[in-house]
Amino acid sequence: MNPLPFVRALLARNPRTVWLFAALVALASALGIAISAQERALRQGSARAADGFDLIVAAPGSQTDLLMATVYLRPGAVELLPGPVAHRVLNDPDAAFAAPLAFGDSHGESPVVGTTAELVQHLGCDLAEGRVFARMNEAVVGALVETPIGAELAIHHGHGIEPGAGLDADLAADLPAAPTHHDDHPQGAHGDHHEGDHEGVLVTGRMRPTGTPWDRAVIVPVEYVWSAHVMGTGHAPGDDRIGPPWQAELMPGLPAIVMKPEGIADAYGLRARYRDAETMAFFPAETLTGLYEVMGQAAQVMLALTLAAQILVIAAIFAGILAVLGLQRRSFAVLRALGAPAGYVFLSVWLYVAIMVMGGAAVGLPLGWAAAHLVSAMVAQRTGIAIVPMLGAPELMLAGLMVFCGLVLALLPAWLCYRRPVVEALR
Structure with a gap:
């Protein structure tokens, strides 16, 4: 059985909730991407500024x-x-x-x-x-x-x-x-x-x-x-x-x-x-290296805090998703009563959550890049250093980690719906 029509119906039933959850994932993802891209752009820009001073x-x-x-x-x-x-x-x-x-x-x-x-x-x-x-x-x-x-x-x-x-x-x-x-x-x-x-x-x-x-x-x-x-x-x-x-x-x-x-x-x-x-x-480059070490340590702490905040956001989103799915438990029970296998319900719920997570992460990537450009323009205005943030492997890995955590955590609501007895859900 193809679960996509059922998943599409779930998404269309509560569009505001879907958009809200996806937006929260996007904002959490954008924050980490902006910090990572901005920190690397600042290092590159400040290093270029010292090139003429041997x-x-x-x-x-x-x-x-x-x-x-x-x-x-x-x-x-x-x-x-x-x-x-x-x-x-x-x-x-x-x-x-x-x-x-x-x-x-x-x-x-x-x-x-x-x-x-x-x-x-x-x-x-x-x-x-x-x-x-x-x-x-x-x-x-x-x-x-x-x-x-x-x-x-x-x-x-x-x-x-x-x-x-x-x-x-x-x-x-x-x-x-x-x-x-x-x-x-x-x-x-x-x-x-x-x-x-x-x-x-x-x-x-x-x-x-x-x-x-x-x-x-x-x-x-x-x-x-x-x-x-x-x-x-x-x-x-x-x-x-x-x-x-x-x-x-x-x-x-x-x-x-x-x-x-x-x-x-x-x-x-x-x-x-x-x-x-x-x-x-x-050599200015040597002095900058020491400053970059301090900057890198601070950036790592900020990224770690951001990642922790992202995981908490995803956990909070899943708590809300569990509440939404609880309101739709009869729909899943009816499917089971009509002969749909338990794996079908499991896959449908997992796809429902995964689409919101992946959609939010996909929006968060350009949103974080835009935020990094905004901050870079402000820093350049104050310092005169040309700073051009670019999306690279660290930012893609950060977005991928966000998606991976979301897909793993999405197994929880899918497992709960899979395990719920049909008779109990129909009451």
Whole structure:
């Protein structure tokens, strides 16, 4: 006997109950899938953001704080490398190039980063439009900074950064306001000057999208940041050049230096060389690995709790299904009295429950993927990291586990209906 017509009739008899149970399964399944996909997407996105930073050298301190400040441009207080030490690192012959990083200012919600044209080209390859900065009061903006080429940007001190972040603490506490305009400062596209704590900068170029927080940054010559905070420029007074070479005795301090080694052997050699009492060197990928271990442990706990919640949801659903099937016990008894075998009833009830579980899990898979995309968009908006969640083997296994548990538990109501005596059910 074919049980499908009878199962179809059972489903059509209580459509609201069927939809409700299937929706509960879908939501429980979507929660676990969203957590799994989002955690993996966050790891992949944050790893891609660090690809352009081979080796970071800074004053001894927290590698995590330095990683957040340099790669992800998160505000925070860091110690400065003394000028002579920074000069020695920047001129190391074993590096393909070494670029300084200086922080402490902002334009609106965009952090201002002081560095060299070489690092801009390294991170963004060819610019999307315009050219790299050639003067101290020029800037290149990230792909997501909404300002046209030729506009003048107002630069302010601080970006939610603690006093002294990226600057000498005593100096930062007593910084005088920089002049708002110099006679030789080029005007913006509209000829106006925006008021700020420091001299404005003229936008000369835009980077290509990198999928990193640098897409929201305003990048200026490192001399601009030094000069704005009355620290000199690393060059002789009156010398308006930007970029290396700098003079060791005039070199201001730096929060961090990004180095690109010539090869793998050079990378480990440079890291060992600058692990001493004055400097700290680390690979961002190694620091991220430690963070991923913590993140992975937290994700495993959340997934375990989610799986437990899913099992409880399924158990609660089956309790409701048992109540619904109890109301239909006479229908099963009539079938048995008409000659339907007990196995037919068992299979019909099992299929009835299995269809709801599998239907809910099938809906939960795209629902969880959509939820992961929503969360990723929110995280990307806050961090600037491009996060693209994808459904992979872990999510498919999670959905499959949900279905498997449901199909196994569906044997219980089917067995109870199978075991119920016909006479008792007809009363």
